[in-house]
Amino acid sequence: xxxxxxRGWSQHLDFMALDIGALEIxxxxxxxxxxxxxxxxxxxxxxxxxxxxxxLDLAIMVVADTYHGVIRRNHYQELSRLLNQTTYLxxxxxxxxxxxxxxxxxxxxxxxxxxxxxxxxGFISRTMWKTHLQRRLHIRNRTGLLVVAKRSRLYDVVxxxxxxxxxxxxxxxxxxxxxNVTLRDEDKVLRxxxxxxxxxxxxxxxxxxxxxxxxxxxxxxxxxxxDAPEEMPIDLIDQIISMGITVHLxxxxxxxxxxxxxxxxWICGQAALTVSLGYISGRDLFLKRLMxxxxxxxxxxxxxxxxxxxxxxxxIASPGPIFFHQTRIGENGRKFEMYKFRSMYMDAEKxxxxxxxxxxxxxxxxxxxxxxxxxxxxxxxxxxKWKRGVGGxxxxxxxxxxxxxxxxxxxxxxxxxxxxxxxxxxxxxxPAYRARMSTRPGVTGLWQVSGRSKIRxxxxxxxxxxxxIENWSLKxxxxxxxxxxxxxxxxxxxx
Numbered sequence: 001x002x003x004x005x006x007r008g009w010s011q012h013l014d015f016m017a018l019d020i021g022a023l024e025i026x027x028x029x030x031x032x033x034x035x036x037x038x039x040x041x042x043x044x045x046x047x048x049x050x051x052x053x054x055x056l057d058l059a060i061m062v063v064a065d066t067y068h069g070v071i072r073r074n075h076y077q078e079l080s081r082l083l084n085q086t087t088y089l090x091x092x093x094x095x096x097x098x099x100x101x102x103x104x105x106x107x108x109x110x111x112x113x114x115x116x117x118x119x120x121x122g123f124i125s126r127t128m129w130k131t132h133l134q135r136r137l138h139i140r141n142r143t144g145l146l147v148v149a150k151r152s153r154l155y156d157v158v159x160x161x162x163x164x165x166x167x168x169x170x171x172x173x174x175x176x177x178x179x180n181v182t183l184r185d186e187d188k189v190l191r192x193x194x195x196x197x198x199x200x201x202x203x204x205x206x207x208x209x210x211x212x213x214x215x216x217x218x219x220x221x222x223x224x225x226x227d228a229p230e231e232m233p234i235d236l237i238d239q240i241i242s243m244g245i246t247v248h249l250x251x252x253x254x255x256x257x258x259x260x261x262x263x264x265x266w267i268c269g270q271a272a273l274t275v276s277l278g279y280i281s282g283r284d285l286f287l288k289r290l291m292x293x294x295x296x297x298x299x300x301x302x303x304x305x306x307x308x309x310x311x312x313x314x315x316i317a318s319p320g321p322i323f324f325h326q327t328r329i330g331e332n333g334r335k336f337e338m339y340k341f342r343s344m345y346m347d348a349e350k351x352x353x354x355x356x357x358x359x360x361x362x363x364x365x366x367x368x369x370x371x372x373x374x375x376x377x378x379x380x381x382x383x384x385k386w387k388r389g390v391g392g393x394x395x396x397x398x399x400x401x402x403x404x405x406x407x408x409x410x411x412x413x414x415x416x417x418x419x420x421x422x423x424x425x426x427x428x429x430x431p432a433y434r435a436r437m438s439t440r441p442g443v444t445g446l447w448q449v450s451g452r453s454k455i456r457x458x459x460x461x462x463x464x465x466x467x468x469i470e471n472w473s474l475k476x477x478x479x480x481x482x483x484x485x486x487x488x489x490x491x492x493x494x495x
Contacts, residue, residue, distance in 0.1 A: 012067035018125040019061065020054045023089075026117035027053065030110045045097075053093060060088050063287060063474075071130060078130075082122050090115050144220060145169040148212065149227035150177045157227045157250070158203060159193055172221060176208035177229065213239055221245060261470075277438055278469035287474055292408050292415050299405025306402055310341065310394060317390045318376045320346045323403055328420035331440045336412040338420060339403035343391035348374040398488045404443045416477040417442025418465040433458075436465035439472070449483035 031046050061067070066085050073081065090111075097111050149157045154174055161171065174190055190203040207215040213236075223246040226237070240247050261279040265272055280288070311322045324342040327335055345351075351374050372378060377389005394400050407413040413420070420441035421429070447464040468476070 012070060014129065015067050015070060015126060016058065016061055018129055019085075019122050020057060022121035022125055023054060023057055023114075023118050024050065025121060026114045029117055030113040033113065034110055049093070049096065052096070053089070056092055057085075057089055060085055063283075064088070070126070071133065075127065078126055079123055082119060082126070086115060086119055086122075089118075143169050144172040144222040145225055146172055146206070146216075146221045146223075147174045147225050147227070148177050149174070150229060151181070153227055154205075155190060155193075157225075158190060161225065162193055169223075171203065173204045173206040175206055175212050175215070177212075177227070177233070179209055181209040212236070216240065216243060216245060223248060226250060277435055277466070278472050280472060284474060288414065288477065289411075291474075291477070292411075295415055296405045296408035299402055300409060303402045303405055306341070306399060310390070310399065313390045314342055314376065314394075318342070318345050327423055328441070329423065329426040329437060330412055330420055332437060333426070335423070336407070336420075338413070339406055341394060341400040341403055343376055343394045343400045344372075344374045345376060401443055408443065412441075414440045414442045416444055416480050418445050418468065419448070433462055435469070436462055439469050444480060444484040446480060449480055449487050 027046075027049055064085060066081055070078070070081075093114070094111055097108075145161075147154070147158050147161060154176065158171070158174055161169075188205050190205055192199060193201075193203060206219070224240060225248045226233075227250045237247055237249070261274075261276045263274045263279075265274045307322060314322050321342060324340045324344070325337045326340075328338040330336050355372075355374070371380070371386040373380075375389070375395065376391030377387070378392055379387045379389070381387055388396075404413060408415055417440050418436040421437070426437075445465065446468040447461045450464055468480075
């Protein structure tokens, strides 16, 4: 009976236990060295650290997916991942020690010794355990896998499996799927199989065509990897399954689909291949939404304070509403009202058509002017130079974007995403442009931190948005947020 392999962080409980053990030992050593055993037992700080930090470390492991690909990582990659995990832990641990400074003099000593010991012990324990697992997997009877494919694809399929098999399977041989094929002497061995730059031992080709079933009857094969041709060999698969042998069916024809994210799901009781431009797990979706609500709520408070300061300035320079709202297109074409501080005169939308025609941008999806006269306070002096007003510096500092915090909290937008187009822009989109709206629109995004207003080619914007969607991660969101702050401070790409 086939047992599906564990997936996600639950398959790495052993490494998690090792890391927590390394953390507890590191804390013990630091407190013992600094205050001694008798003084350590009675200290509230010790027990707080000893109980609280492992739970924090556990949360970091799960959220950061620390152990993804842990078995195949080299020493440098392992140390890098461990340092990344330790950094998050150290930030919270340091804050905890600072808040309890009165309970322990010289807490910096405890901090640095704990962090250093944790990195050393964690790295040693992970490395030793990986070595043990690899040796055990190599020695024990691993799952015997027979590779079945057509002659024209057999070498490529085996090479691909070998390069992605980290001692989980023992590939016992190969078989030809071609019909009415006689296994010739030159076919009986598959040669020159390589893993990376290393050439491995040859692999025996044990059967071909109608001889496959008789071979399976008399030889040991745990599971079969079947590289299915365009016409699925249903009868053959049924025969193999009836023998109690598990079949892994490769859908190699799906390689022609360019989408990076493919998964098999049950849809209304039917097996279906799900293909998408981007992918987000339920856990990551929850964490992204939590980040939006947390930072968005702070943004709402900041918007209230900014209203008291710049609200009167906007009204004095251009009497009218302080806030500007406009219908925008959100995720998958949903319409919503987006809010901003008004940085343009009241007739800005009417004047846009005239300016677009005058500058030859009638058919452009990105309307940009270096000196836009619609911006509040923007005036050209007699000497030809332009003077910026309140609207100009509001836009330069991106203060006009703060009211979008309400959109973020409501769920119309996210902190990071793709910029939502206007209805008019959306109606002129090409099919390929629609890809950028397959995710929730954001206050900032990859193209904003990759040149901002200097990017005039809309195809380049779409490419950057597509890159963001295809490679999305929480880490990428944080990087974009950090770059956004830097871009606003340096006014890089601002107009």
